[in-house]
Amino acid sequence: MAQQKPQKMKKIKTVKDINGVPTEVEIEVPDTGGPTWGPRGSHTILNHNIERVDGPAKVSGAAKYTYDVRVPGMLYGRILMSPYASADIESIDISPAEKIPGVKAVVALGNKSTKYEGDPVAAVAAITPEIAEDAVRAIKVMYKKRAHAVTYTQALKPDAPSVYQNAQGNIRKQGQRGDKAKADAAMAQAEAIVEHEFLIGMQHHACLETHGVMVDYRGDDNATVYASTQGTFTIPPDAANALSLKAEKVTAIVEYMGGGFGSKFGIDLPGQIACRLSKMAKAPVRMMLSRPQEFLAAGNRNGALQRVKAGASKDGKLVAMIAEQYDLGGLGEGGLAALPYIYHVGTVYQQSNSLHTNQDSSRAMRGPGHPQTSFAMESIMDDLAAKIGMDPIEFRKLNTADPFYHRQLDTGAKEIGWERRPKTPGGGQAYGPYKSLKRGMGCGCATWGGGGHPECQVDVFIKQDGSIAVQVGTQDLGTGSRTYTAGIVAEEFGLPVKAIETRIGSSKYGQANASGGSTTTASLAPAVKVAAVNAKAQLLAAVAPMLKAKPEELSAANGKIFVTSDAGKSLNWKQACATLGASGISARGQWSNELAGNGVHGAQFAEVEVDVETGHVRVIKMVGVQDCGLPLNRRAVQSQLNGGMIQGLGYALLEEHWVDSATGNMLNASLEDYKVPGTMEIPEMVSLIDDGDTREVVIGMAEPAAIPGASAIANAVFNACGARITSLPITPDKVLTALGAVKA
Amino acid sequence: MPDNNDRQNPSSLSRRQFLKGVGVVGAGSGLAAEMLGPEAEAAPAPLQKPPAGETLKPGMMPITLTVNGQASTMQVEPRTTLLNALRNHAEPPITGPKLVCDEGACGCCTVLVDGKTMYACMLLAVDVVGRKITTIEGVAKDGKLSPVQQAFVEKDAMMCGFCTPGFVMSVEAALHANPSATLDQIKSACAGNTCRCGTYPHIFEAAMSAASKMRGGA
Numbered sequence: 001m002a003q004q005k006p007q008k009m010k011k012i013k014t015v016k017d018i019n020g021v022p023t024e025v026e027i028e029v030p031d032t033g034g035p036t037w038g039p040r041g042s043h044t045i046l047n048h049n050i051e052r053v054d055g056p057a058k059v060s061g062a063a064k065y066t067y068d069v070r071v072p073g074m075l076y077g078r079i080l081m082s083p084y085a086s087a088d089i090e091s092i093d094i095s096p097a098e099k100i101p102g103v104k105a106v107v108a109l110g111n112k113s114t115k116y117e118g119d120p121v122a123a124v125a126a127i128t129p130e131i132a133e134d135a136v137r138a139i140k141v142m143y144k145k146r147a148h149a150v151t152y153t154q155a156l157k158p159d160a161p162s163v164y165q166n167a168q169g170n171i172r173k174q175g176q177r178g179d180k181a182k183a184d185a186a187m188a189q190a191e192a193i194v195e196h197e198f199l200i201g202m203q204h205h206a207c208l209e210t211h212g213v214m215v216d217y218r219g220d221d222n223a224t225v226y227a228s229t230q231g232t233f234t235i236p237p238d239a240a241n242a243l244s245l246k247a248e249k250v251t252a253i254v255e256y257m258g259g260g261f262g263s264k265f266g267i268d269l270p271g272q273i274a275c276r277l278s279k280m281a282k283a284p285v286r287m288m289l290s291r292p293q294e295f296l297a298a299g300n301r302n303g304a305l306q307r308v309k310a311g312a313s314k315d316g317k318l319v320a321m322i323a324e325q326y327d328l329g330g331l332g333e334g335g336l337a338a339l340p341y342i343y344h345v346g347t348v349y350q351q352s353n354s355l356h357t358n359q360d361s362s363r364a365m366r367g368p369g370h371p372q373t374s375f376a377m378e379s380i381m382d383d384l385a386a387k388i389g390m391d392p393i394e395f396r397k398l399n400t401a402d403p404f405y406h407r408q409l410d411t412g413a414k415e416i417g418w419e420r421r422p423k424t425p426g427g428g429q430a431y432g433p434y435k436s437l438k439r440g441m442g443c444g445c446a447t448w449g450g451g452g453h454p455e456c457q458v459d460v461f462i463k464q465d466g467s468i469a470v471q472v473g474t475q476d477l478g479t480g481s482r483t484y485t486a487g488i489v490a491e492e493f494g495l496p497v498k499a500i501e502t503r504i505g506s507s508k509y510g511q512a513n514a515s516g517g518s519t520t521t522a523s524l525a526p527a528v529k530v531a532a533v534n535a536k537a538q539l540l541a542a543v544a545p546m547l548k549a550k551p552e553e554l555s556a557a558n559g560k561i562f563v564t565s566d567a568g569k570s571l572n573w574k575q576a577c578a579t580l581g582a583s584g585i586s587a588r589g590q591w592s593n594e595l596a597g598n599g600v601h602g603a604q605f606a607e608v609e610v611d612v613e614t615g616h617v618r619v620i621k622m623v624g625v626q627d628c629g630l631p632l633n634r635r636a637v638q639s640q641l642n643g644g645m646i647q648g649l650g651y652a653l654l655e656e657h658w659v660d661s662a663t664g665n666m667l668n669a670s671l672e673d674y675k676v677p678g679t680m681e682i683p684e685m686v687s688l689i690d691d692g693d694t695r696e697v698v699i700g701m702a703e704p705a706a707i708p709g710a711s712a713i714a715n716a717v718f719n720a721c722g723a724r725i726t727s728l729p730i731t732p733d734k735v736l737t738a739l740g741a742v743k744a
Numbered sequence: 745m746p747d748n749n750d751r752q753n754p755s756s757l758s759r760r761q762f763l764k765g766v767g768v769v770g771a772g773s774g775l776a777a778e779m780l781g782p783e784a785e786a787a788p789a790p791l792q793k794p795p796a797g798e799t800l801k802p803g804m805m806p807i808t809l810t811v812n813g814q815a816s817t818m819q820v821e822p823r824t825t826l827l828n829a830l831r832n833h834a835e836p837p838i839t840g841p842k843l844v845c846d847e848g849a850c851g852c853c854t855v856l857v858d859g860k861t862m863y864a865c866m867l868l869a870v871d872v873v874g875r876k877i878t879t880i881e882g883v884a885k886d887g888k889l890s891p892v893q894q895a896f897v898e899k900d901a902m903m904c905g906f907c908t909p910g911f912v913m914s915v916e917a918a919l920h921a922n923p924s925a926t927l928d929q930i931k932s933a934c935a936g937n938t939c940r941c942g943t944y945p946h947i948f949e950a951a952m953s954a955a956s957k958m959r960g961g962a
Contacts, residue, residue: 051898052900052902054905059880059883059893059896059901059909060756060883061838061881061909062840062881065842065906066832067839070837070839076832128821128824129833130823130824130828148934168947208844208852208906208938208939210841224908256904257904258904258905259904259941281924291844291847292844362948401885465886477903477904478902478904516811555750635900636900638946639900639903639941639943642942642946643941644942645942646942647942669851670845672847672848676938678937678941679931679932679937680931680935682944685945
């Protein structure tokens with residue numbers, strides 16, 4: 001029997017779940033000799049600031065989004081949606097719409113009832129959007145209203161109407177862990193106990209480009225579907241089905257897209273309706289939701305009701321927690337991250353449930369389920385720290401062993417000037433013209449898995465004339481995937497980023513995964529790297545004879561191919577490519593596990609000013625510290641971190657879906673009334689990449705960036721004025737009410 | 745009971761719907777309407793000036809807009825907004841200004857009308873005939889990005905990019921009015937613009953950097 005060669009091993013750093021705590025560990029893995037990213041400091045493009053390759057197109061109006069695609073003969077689609085949260089449809093008459101000049105297709109969707117305001121009922125396609133609006137207005141629908149449950153209090157009533165007919169009530173039990181009796185016993189031993197009911201309403205993605213598609217179908221056997229989606233390859237199968245075409249006959253195009261944040265997967269019901277209208281009219285149809293429709297029928301971050309009791313020992317250890325969570329995801333089941341979130345608690349009993357209401361189904365939204373849990377847990381942390389008289393950062397460090405959090409909390413504290421904070425809640429000096437302003441600071445932490453999957457197929461093409469292109473069907477939501485794709489190839493060949501042509505956003509190109517859960521970078525970047533490495537191997541093999549060297553003795557840098565030991569022996573890029581055959585080089589790359597990582601953390605800080613007379617909260621400064629393995633484009637990582645914190649600021653202070661319990665209608669389905677942060681709300685912001693993370697892998701970080709911001713702001717309000725606000729957003733009325741409680 | 749009285753199909757008047765209505769039924773001469781209406785026998789000449797005090801009948805009618813220095817003739821309805829005229833009726837389509845809120849709340853459709861920032865979704869196309877309209881497509885000269893555009897690229901002042909044309913227009917107008925604008929003045933100039941990705945800090949950096957360059961600094 002042949003003796004087996006001992007396998008070569010190498011040490012890598014990774015994050016493992018140890019006792020429920022993500023912890024960095026060093027492990028040994030087989031060294032397959034595949035490509036590596038190389039250590040920090042070895043890059044000239046990656047881990048630097050890279051200018052967005054599509055920046056010039058975006059600042060000049062040249063970037064064409066789905067909403068911008070217009071072809072001759074294109075019709076404008078519009079959907080008629082139910083104005084009632086719950087109703088039976090007794091009859092529907094579309095003939096008045098059909099009679100309007102310019103209307104080319106009208107369809108009643110055939111549903112007999114509606115379960116939420118915004119449920120599609122009928123749709124039209126017309127030669128202008130104005131005429132399409134006339135047409136939906138002309139459709140006559142006879143509704144018979146049914147009793148609805150739109151708020152959680154309505155849904156919890158013993159005699160509440162069942163949102164899902166034939167269901168037993170509106171609560172669906174999701175899970176339970178731990179032993180209640182043991183948790184009670186542990187709680188009895190606690191030195192300090194805090195108990196709160198936390199309530200958070202729905203948040204909206206509020207993508208600036210509304211959901212929609214342009215179905216370019218003219219009655220032939222093929223179609224092109226432009227879609228504002230987070231997944232190019234989620235489009236063709238469903239569109240083909242709706243158009244009765246073969247899937248391979250449908251091409252999806254996602255050249256640019258105006259924000260998704262988790263809400264834009266698949267063709268969606270409006271996309272299917274657009275296909276139906278296009279099929280009827282044998283003409284292209286562009287169907288984009290109106291802004292009110294975007295609020296009513298394009299998803300939301302599920303609200304949450306959380307009852308949490310937690311206890312700590314005198315020396316600052318979390319000993320017990322009893323928690324009950326309800327996710328408020330409308331018709332959907334949103335889900336909430338488990339408590340005690342990132343911290344370790346001795347004994348935990350937790351129950352989780354979904355509570356259904358007659359509202360649009362929730363969808364994934366940046367860090368789905370996490371900001372809600374983070375808000376409850378981080379609020380509990382600061383309350384307990386105050387009760388036992390401990391610094392909130394020290395208290396956190398005592399209850400998580402992960403060195404990432406220790407380092408990130410220290411870095412953030414230093415940046416924001418943590419030592420300036422009042423040592424007791426509300427203990428700072430009041431200042432300002434009316435001596436009504438008080439300052440405080442707070443923090444919070446995040447966790448996210450992320451990680452990559454073996455889906456992406458990336459091609460690199462090099463031509464005899466020196467042109468080089470990288471091609472993959474992925475989409476760029478604004479994260480900068482297009483730019484780092486070019487950057488990785490440029491780094492490999494020692495070329496400027498501008499020399500690389502990047503083709504993305506078409507289902508005709510190589511397969512790519514949908515962008516969700518911060519998995520794009522860890523799925524896409526490794527495949528891009530492998531494709532570039534494979535292409536380089538071919539190029540060096542072709543060039544080697546010219547330089548009288550072996551391929552492995554050659555390097556590529558500064559626009560040259562040269563002998564590594566004798567840089568004088570070199571060819572410039574054009575000369576090197578001229579040695580290629582007429583067909584040039586075509587190399588494919590697939591995902592490599594060794595280039596991708598998972599498990600990210602993150603700490604965020606806020607300093608706020610509370611006006612104790614008016615209840616107004618102003619954020620003065622926010623600091624984020626975020627790890628992501630190897631940062632491919634530092635500037636883009638900072639943009640993501642800024643954006644996550646700003647969405648957290650909106651969640652903390654401004655954003656809430658208002659629904660009227662009597663009529664069942666949403667009261668603020670517009671950007672006028674649903675307030676997202678604007679220039680006047682933006683504080684000083686510092687986004688720091690945690691360079692203490694030296695893992696030689698790439699990991700997505702969009703989700704954790706959007707998790708702890710609201711928690712940090714809520715804790716800063718508590719530190720400033722002593723008011724613990726247990727409901728988001730923190731509006732002046734809540735602050736004043738809570739302050740009244742403090743004074744009493 | 746037929747009931748389509750919802751927000752997707754408002755029959756209750758919003759501010760802009762009201763404006764759109766006025767555009768159609770403003771008091772004035774019936775003769776002009778005859779001349780301009782769709783039933784006029786000869787092809788009517790494009791509208792040359794805003795219909796001050798005249799009545800325009802519903803239906804398609806030709807107008808000529810001056811966009812980025814070019815005369816552009818298109819068919820619109822009297823109720824068509826400037827934004828929809830540019831995006832849906834101009835040839836070639838002018839799609840830099842984005843339709844986002846359609847009610848003057850987000851600034852993504854910001855254009856310059858006679859040098860002043862305006863929401864293109866809040867103007868009727870017929871009301872800006874004869875006025876100088878500049879869209880984002882008209883900012884770069886001979887393919888060269890303006891200092892503001894260049895700074896947006898350098899500072900990564902965009903993510904998805906859907907709000908970017910509006911922000912660039914607001915910053916352009918602010919800095920042309922006052923190249924010494926402070927950060928607070930920039931924030932104020934862009935207070936009518938919304939970015940959902942949260943790129944504000946880099947937009948502020950880009951604006952201050954462009955201001956410095958426009959003043960002749962480094």
